[in-house]
Amino acid sequence: MRYFSLSHKILFAKIRKLCNFADRKLLKLYDMVNYKDLGLVNTREMFARAVDGGYAIPAFNFNNMEQMQAIIMASVETKSPVILQISKGARQYANQTLLRYMAEGAVAYAKELGCAHPEIVLHLDHGDSFELCKNCIEMGFSSVMIDGSALPYDENVALTRKVVDFAHKYDVTVEGELGVLAGVEDEVSSEVSHYTKPEEVVDFVTKTGVDSLAISIGTSHGAYKFTPEQCTVDPKTGRLLPPPLAFDVLEAVEKELPGFPIVLHGSSSVPQEDVDTINKYGGALKAAVGIPEEQLRKAAKSAVCKINIDSDSRLAMTAAIRKTLAEKPAEFDPRKYLGPARDHMKELYMHKIVNVLGSNGKLAL
Ligand code: G3H
Ligand code: 13P
Numbered sequence: 351m352r353y354f355s356l357s358h359k360i361l362f363a364k365i366r367k368l369c370n371f372a373d374r375k376l377l378k379l380y381d382m383v384n385y386k387d388l389g390l391v392n393t394r395e396m397f398a399r400a401v402d403g404g405y406a407i408p409a410f411n412f413n414n415m416e417q418m419q420a421i422i423m424a425s426v427e428t429k430s431p432v433i434l435q436i437s438k439g440a441r442q443y444a445n446q447t448l449l450r451y452m453a454e455g456a457v458a459y460a461k462e463l464g465c466a467h468p469e470i471v472l473h474l475d476h477g478d479s480f481e482l483c484k485n486c487i488e489m490g491f492s493s494v495m496i497d498g499s500a501l502p503y504d505e506n507v508a509l510t511r512k513v514v515d516f517a518h519k520y521d522v523t524v525e526g527e528l529g530v531l532a533g534v535e536d537e538v539s540s541e542v543s544h545y546t547k548p549e550e551v552v553d554f555v556t557k558t559g560v561d562s563l564a565i566s567i568g569t570s571h572g573a574y575k576f577t578p579e580q581c582t583v584d585p586k587t588g589r590l591l592p593p594p595l596a597f598d599v600l601e602a603v604e605k606e607l608p609g610f611p612i613v614l615h616g617s618s619s620v621p622q623e624d625v626d627t628i629n630k631y632g633g634a635l636k637a638a639v640g641i642p643e644e645q646l647r648k649a650a651k652s653a654v655c656k657i658n659i660d661s662d663s664r665l666a667m668t669a670a671i672r673k674t675l676a677e678k679p680a681e682f683d684p685r686k687y688l689g690p691a692r693d694h695m696k697e698l699y700m701h702k703i704v705n706v707l708g709s710n711g712k713l714a715l
């Protein structure tokens with residue numbers, strides 16, 4: 351048996367520790383999925399083109415296969431870049447690993463549908479912690495949102511900076527948020543909206559290094575964006591007309607940050623036909639009101655280059671399912687009611703891309 355001096359033993363212990371550390375680093379690198387290997391892209395180039403071209407990229411949330419299929423079919427048929435968004439709630443509902451593999455499958459599916467060079471982003475919607483963003487980046491997301499909008503300003507800056515520092519090491523793009531939207535964002539909810547303060551945006555973007563900024567100009571999440579008291583009644587149709595978005599705030603933000611990518615959350619329009627169909631076939635949606643599409647069209651022509659839509663897809667799916675089940679009460683094969691729901695969602699996504707956001711035909715290749 352050989353004997354080593356204490357200094358040798360310390361040296362060996364140090365070497366062992368270093369080897370362990372290097373091993374773990376290697377393992378981590380090995381474990382980590384890079385979105386580029388999945389055929390996904392980040393948002394940088396598509397946003398730059400969208401800002402220049404005066405259109406917006408659709409960011410559609412998905413929680414299941416039918417939504418994902420409809421999004422990909424619509425984006426392939428319209429030749430549009432697209433952002434697949436996953437919320438924390440979606441991760442809990444559908445399992446984050448399955449959703450990640452679905453997004454990887456989406457690239458292959460788009461190619462199978464005839465799109466040689468799809469531009470698909472896998473984006474975390476409303477990330478609420480550094481750990482969640484890091485975990486998504488390590489799983490192959492190409493873009494993350496860190497939503498510190500409910501935090502005091504300095505804490506929002508610090509948290510966003512931390513996420514940006516990590517994300518940029520892997521060329522993952524980051525969306526931050528300033529200003530508070532009314533309504534529910536996962537577990538964060540606010541009764542009232544607080545518009546973004548244009549005087550804060552330059553400081554926020556400079557200190558955090560974010561790639562895009564979500565702002566609050568009067569949109570909100572869900573199908574009940576405004577109370578009846580906030581609306582006026584359209585004398586022709588008797589429908590509720592919501593108050594206009596704060597375009598003055600958007601213009602002031604653009605002036606502060608010329609050409610910088612701006613994001614609009616809470617941009618569903620709550621199509622009345624779907625609300626009516628749902629109510630006709632046993633639903634009970636009362637006074638649901640969304641953002642009029644002409645206002646979104648106007649926003650898309652400005653520096654707004656990403657528009658988030660989730661509730662409209664939920665309404666389309668529910669309307670189609672209720673209709674099929676009411677008309678065919680003996681039907682019990684899920685494909686027979688999920689199929690029409692998928693068709694209806696696809697119609698909705700195509701309509702948004704072509705008639706509202708203007709991202710059709712905007713693939714780079
Ligand atoms: O921002 C809200 C999105 O519509 C996601 O909603 O948290 O219910 O999945 P969720
Ligand atoms: P809607 O609820 O208006 O569809 O907004 C979705 C959204 O902002 C997801 O982040």
Ligand code: ZN
Nearest residue numbers: 535615616658
């Ligand atoms: Zn949102």
